[in-house]
Amino acid sequence: MRYAPGVPMALNPEQQQAVEHGPGPMLVLAGAGSGKTTVITQRIARLIERGTPPRAILAMTFTNKAANEMLERIVRLAGHRAAEATIGTFHAFGLKFLRIESKALGIPDGRFAIFDQADQAGVVREILRTVRGAADRRYDVWAILARISKARNEFVVPDAYEPRLGDEYGEVTKIVYPRYMKALRAFRAFDFDDLVCETVTLLESRDDVRERWQERYRYVLVDEYQDTNHAQLRLVRLLGGGHSNVCVVGDDDQAIYGWRGADVANILEFDQHFAGTRVVKLERNYRSCRAVLEVANGVIQASEGKRHDKRLVATRPDGQKVQMVVGENGEAEAQFIGNESRRLLDEGLKPRDIAVLFRSATQAEAIETAFKGQQIPYRLVGGTQFYEKKEVKDLIAYLRAALNPRDDISLRRIINYPARGIGDVAVERLAQHALANSKPLSWAVERAPTIPGLSPHAANGCKALHAVIEIASRRFAASESPCSIAKGIVSGVRLETDIAAGSGSNAVAARRKGNLDAFLAMLERNDDKLRGVDALGGFLQMMTLQSETDSDDPGNVATLTTIHGSKGLEFDTVFVAGLEEGLLPHARTLDAKASDVEPQDLGEERRLFYVAVTRAMNRLYLCRARTRQARGGPKGAARTPSRFLADVPPEWIESRAVTGFQPASMKSMLDGLAGVLAAIEKA
DNA sequence: CGTGGCCGGCTTTTT
DNA sequence: GCCGGCCACG
Numbered sequence: 282m283r284y285a286p287g288v289p290m291a292l293n294p295e296q297q298q299a300v301e302h303g304p305g306p307m308l309v310l311a312g313a314g315s316g317k318t319t320v321i322t323q324r325i326a327r328l329i330e331r332g333t334p335p336r337a338i339l340a341m342t343f344t345n346k347a348a349n350e351m352l353e354r355i356v357r358l359a360g361h362r363a364a365e366a367t368i369g370t371f372h373a374f375g376l377k378f379l380r381i382e383s384k385a386l387g388i389p390d391g392r393f394a395i396f397d398q399a400d401q402a403g404v405v406r407e408i409l410r411t412v413r414g415a416a417d418r419r420y421d422v423w424a425i426l427a428r429i430s431k432a433r434n435e436f437v438v439p440d441a442y443e444p445r446l447g448d449e450y451g452e453v454t455k456i457v458y459p460r461y462m463k464a465l466r467a468f469r470a471f472d473f474d475d476l477v478c479e480t481v482t483l484l485e486s487r488d489d490v491r492e493r494w495q496e497r498y499r500y501v502l503v504d505e506y507q508d509t510n511h512a513q514l515r516l517v518r519l520l521g522g523g524h525s526n527v528c529v530v531g532d533d534d535q536a537i538y539g540w541r542g543a544d545v546a547n548i549l550e551f552d553q554h555f556a557g558t559r560v561v562k563l564e565r566n567y568r569s570c571r572a573v574l575e576v577a578n579g580v581i582q583a584s585e586g587k588r589h590d591k592r593l594v595a596t597r598p599d600g601q602k603v604q605m606v607v608g609e610n611g612e613a614e615a616q617f618i619g620n621e622s623r624r625l626l627d628e629g630l631k632p633r634d635i636a637v638l639f640r641s642a643t644q645a646e647a648i649e650t651a652f653k654g655q656q657i658p659y660r661l662v663g664g665t666q667f668y669e670k671k672e673v674k675d676l677i678a679y680l681r682a683a684l685n686p687r688d689d690i691s692l693r694r695i696i697n698y699p700a701r702g703i704g705d706v707a708v709e710r711l712a713q714h715a716l717a718n719s720k721p722l723s724w725a726v727e728r729a730p731t732i733p734g735l736s737p738h739a740a741n742g743c744k745a746l747h748a749v750i751e752i753a754s755r756r757f758a759a760s761e762s763p764c765s766i767a768k769g770i771v772s773g774v775r776l777e778t779d780i781a782a783g784s785g786s787n788a789v790a791a792r793r794k795g796n797l798d799a800f801l802a803m804l805e806r807n808d809d810k811l812r813g814v815d816a817l818g819g820f821l822q823m824m825t826l827q828s829e830t831d832s833d834d835p836g837n838v839a840t841l842t843t844i845h846g847s848k849g850l851e852f853d854t855v856f857v858a859g860l861e862e863g864l865l866p867h868a869r870t871l872d873a874k875a876s877d878v879e880p881q882d883l884g885e886e887r888r889l890f891y892v893a894v895t896r897a898m899n900r901l902y903l904c905r906a907r908t909r910q911a912r913g914g915p916k917g918a919a920r921t922p923s924r925f926l927a928d929v930p931p932e933w934i935e936s937r938a939v940t941g942f943q944p945a946s947m948k949s950m951l952d953g954l955a956g957v958l959a960a961i962e963k964a
Numbered sequence: 965c966g967t968g969g970c971c972g973g974c975t976t977t978t979t
Numbered sequence: 980g981c982c983g984g985c986c987a988c989g
Contacts, residue, residue, distance in 0.1 A: 342975090343979075372979050398978090419984090423975075473979050540977065641976050646980095671982090704966045736965065826979065845977045869978055889977085 286358045292316075292323070299561045300324045300527070304539075306555035308506075308519075308548070309530040312593045313577065313895035314568025314851065321504060321530050322351055325366065326358035328500055335365040339498040339520065342370055343505045345827055347849055348685050351504070367498070371513050371827050375476030377583040378483075380819070382490060392818050394470040394681055394688050397827040399669065401426055401472050403690045408460045412453075420453055428454040429461055433474045434542045436481075436511045467721075469687045477512045484519040495523035497637050505849070506531030506551070510542035512890045518554060525555055533588050535892050536579050537845060539885050549587060566593040568851050570600025572933045576895045577649055583928035593895075602903045603929070605936040611647055611909040617939040618856045618904060619651030622839065625900075627853060635839040636851035638893045642863045643859055645841050652839065662842035672780060672793045673800045677821065679770045680763075682723065683753040684818050689722040696726070698781040701742035711743070723750070749773045760812040764804040771797070855897035857890075860905040862921040865890060890925045903929070907938075 282391035292300060296316055299309045300323045311317035321340070343349045348369045355363045367374065374394070385389040396404070405422040428451060430444050439459035444451020463471060471479065484491045501521040503509065505530035509517070510836045529551060535547045552558035566574055574595045582592070608614030635657075637648050645661055652659045675698060681691040689712075696711075697703040703711075714732050715725040729735055729743030733890050749770060756766045771777060804811065811817045821954055840852065844865075859865060866886035895902060909920050 345979085370979065476979085537977075541979080643975085700967070702966065706965060738965080843977060864976095869976055884976095 283949045287535055291491065293321075295408070295561055295563050295565075296320050299528075300327055302561075303557060304524065304526050304560040306525050306551075307959075308551045308558050308560045309528065309563065310548075310560065310589050310591060311530050311532055311563040312533065312566060312591060313535060313892070314566040315563035315593070316567055317530055317532075317563065318351065318354070318849075319505075321379055321502060321528075322354040322358060324528065325351075325355050325500075325502065326363070329355075329359045329363055329366075333500060335359075335363050336367070337497060337499040338366040338502070338708055339374070339500070340366065340368045340504070341374055341517075342368070342503075343508055343667045344849070345370055346375070347504060348373070356366070360774055370515065370826065371509075372473055372476045373823070374834045375480040376822055376826065378480045379471065379476065380822075382483055384477065385487060385490060385629070387820075388469060390815070392685060392814070394685055394691070395476070395822045395824075396465065396470045396472045396690065397669065397825050398426070398473075399674065400470070400690050403693065404459060404461055404464050404468075406689075407514050407693075408457050408464065409453075412456055419479070419826040420450070421896065423481070424450045425457055426571055427453050428459050430474050431542055432458065433478050436478070436512070436515075460950055467683060467687065468689055474512070476741070477516060479728045481519060484516070491519060492523075494520060499524060500526045500528070501805070502530040504531070505528070505535075507536040507545055507548045508538040508541075508543045509536075509547045510544055511547075513549050514543075514544075516553070521555070525557075527555055534584075534591075534888060535848065535895075537848065537881050537889050537892060544956050545587075549589065562589075562591055564591050564594050565596050567596055569595075569895065570597045570899055571595040572600045572602050573894065573897045573899075575933045576603050576901065576903075576929050577891055579928050579930040580807070580887065580894060580925055581891045584884055584887050600899055602935040603933055603935050604900075604903055605926070605929075606904045607938045608904065608906045609908065609938070613650055613940050614858060614904050614906045615647035615651040616650060616654075618858065619655040619657065619697075619903065621856075622652070622854075623655040623659055626657065630840045631837055633837045635856075636847065636850070636854070636896060637839070637856045637858055637895065638844050638847050638854040639841075639858045640844060640867055640889065641859075642843055644864070648858065652841070657839055658837070659839040659841055662840060662846045668792075668798050672776075673798045676767060676771065676776065676797060676800060677824075679750070679753065679774070680767065680817070681768075681821060682852045683750050683757060684821070686723040686754075687721040692722050692726070696722075696746065697742070699774055699776065702736075702738045703742040703746070704768070707735060707739035707768070708741075710739075723747075733734055736908075757814050757817060762808050763811045763817050764808050765799060767804055782849075822877045844889045847896050848892055851896055851898055853898050854900040854902075855892045856902045856904055858904045860890075860903050860923040860926055862923055865925070887925055890923070 298308065298322045302324070302408070308318070311320065317380070325338060325340060328338060336625055340351060342351060352364065352366075352368045355366065355368070367377070369377070379393075380391045383389065383393070390483075402422045405564070409420060409422070432454075436828050439462060442455055442458055445456055452760070458713060465475070485493065489934060498520055501517060503517055519528060526812070529548070531548050533545050536543060536548075539545070552560065567784075569577070573594055578593055606614070606617055606618055618637055625635070626632065633944060639645065639648070649659070649661065654655065678691040678694040680689050682695065685691070692707070696708055710732065711725040712722060713727065715722050721868050726743045727747050729740040729747075732740070750840060752773070753766050755768055756769070757763070776797070780797070808885070811820050840850075844857075866883055870883060870886050903926065905922055906920055908918060910918065
């Protein structure tokens with residue numbers, strides 16, 4: 282017996298308590314599938330019904346998808362004016378806040394860029410080039426960025442940063458961190474961490490600002506609270522500090538973002554941060570049949586770390602036993618998932634009821650092949666985001682450069698793309714010249730002909746680049762159609778010609794051009810809304826925080842996603858792929874590299890498995906391969922089953938082995954037959 | 965000095 | 980199978 286999302290159902294007593302709770306702090310410990318979203322949305326609706334103005338409500342989530350869904354459901358429950366509530370991710374809230382308060386930050390017009398990871402990496406790379414002795418050592422910029430991010434979220438300022446003893450990357454970080462912060466400010470850019478940390482800093486340092494925002498938001502709600510980090514905790518405390526009407530919802534068993542600085546202690550010790558907290562536990566599971574639930578309970582009860590004591594209670598029938606499937610190799614595993622899905626679809630299951638979950642995005646490819654083979658429509662969540670695709674980022678870099686003359690990183694990205702004769706030496710010279718005059722790179726590009734030592738060839742290139750950007754910039758200022766301006770850039774620099782030439786195959790070129798067109802189409806759809814520098818700038822800021830899959834309705838298709846990406850979702854049928862040591866738990870967790878920030882947490886891997894299992898409503902398949910070709914390794918390397926499978930209660934399990942069968946290839950057919958024979962012999 | 969071709973290492977997870 | 984870095988050529 283399941284409730285349809287958004288349709289009021291009879292609440293159980295605990296849910297009722299959480300929904301009806303009045304002022305004062307509350308912690309809702311909501312087990313997987315216990316109706317958490319229902320509670321949070323109904324609670325907001327109830328607050329509005331009782332007279333709280335929607336604009337006095339702030340609800341923060343971790344993903345845009347969760348935010349969108351929450352908004353949709355609240356509007357359905359409480360009517361259209363509910364849309365005035367502030368509902369979004371922590372980062373989206375930070376962006377909104379910083380735009381409004383930008384005057385206090387010294388950016389009166391609110392024009393700043395948001396740097397994603399690729400941009401951040403660019404900044405660090407650039408800094409490393411100038412650090413003596415670092416240029417030749419090929420440092421992993423991600424490792425440095427991870428350390429900077431960790432320090433910042435704990436509010437360790439550059440001067441106070443002290444690396445752990447023997448942490449070589451920490452030593453480099455000590456040098457890079459202060460320069461990184463200076464560079465961001467010089468570029469008028471904020472990174473993801475800034476959106477939260479700068480918000481906190483401003484709220485802490487300015488009493489008037491803090492009071493204003495505290496006054497505005499009389500109720501603060503946080504979803505997935507177990508995944509908050511220190512900075513986010515500070516933000517919640519600041520905003521809720523005045524009235525303590527803070528309601529957080531979460532499940533410590535589903536804490537899977539420790540690697541990003543999330544601290545489970547936040548949810549374990551919530552009542553220490555907010556005195557007089559009421560705790561409500563939701564342990565009745567409405568999602569999964571009992572077989573799935575028993576497996577989930579077995580897995581999570583075996584965990585060793587500290588956790589809130591709770592156990593999911595089944596409300597649904599036993600259902601079908603959980604299928605434990607061993608493929609002869611990775612292809613066989615993927616083919617099984619494809620074949621079984623096809624069988625279920627033929628029995629009447631809808632594609633959207635199926636999800637395949639894996640630890641790492643690299644596992645998706647094999648599954649994609651199998652689904653294509655079975656003609657099953659699917660969407661791949663995660664992996665490279667739309668706006669991160671090179672061709673899209675290139676065009677965005679042109680737009681950003683035209684909007685923000687101080688955005689050196691965007692300018693560097695396109696300064697010689699497509700090639701226009703400005704090589705590394707010329708770029709260095711331009712950068713030196715700009716630095717010597719304390720001006721941004723664009724200033725040097727503009728006056729290239731006057732810069733000594735710059736070849737006429739390079740100066741010519743600068744002239745061409747400057748012309749394109751200047752035209753775009755003027756047209757933006759004149760509020761012309763952003764889509765036509767973007768198209769002007771594309772043709773002005775012959776981007777499509779370069780895409781055609783630079784892609785290995787026609788298929789790749791077509792795909793890239795398709796992405797570019799999709800971006801232009803997106804601009805066109807919003808053309809009138811995006812006219813003018815501020816509107817387009819705001820759009821680009823938001824877009825950096827969005828992923829492709831947040832907005833589009835996927836339609837009736839199966840879902841392939843990482844386990845991280847599956848959090849908060851549910852599916853009738855779930856395949857978990859790659860349940861092997863090295864994949865889940867991931868090898869990186871088993872033996873850490875020198876570049877890792879801190880020792881990895883096996884408990885988090887277990888919780889990942891738990892999250893994966895609890896996505897399933899009716900059918901769950903736990904899949905692995907007996908052998909698998911590791912990256913560049915030997916073909917038939919034997920694999921060890923994931924240690925977590927040992928905690929799965931056997932009475933709820935049914936096992937089977939499968940071999941690959943590819944009619945297309947004689948060899949694999951023979952291999953498959955051999956496997957079948959071997960299996961028969963064994964039995 | 966710039967470009968294009970070739971080689972090697974690789975993102976675990978995401979706002 | 981892809982991006983960033985290195986080398987030889989124009």
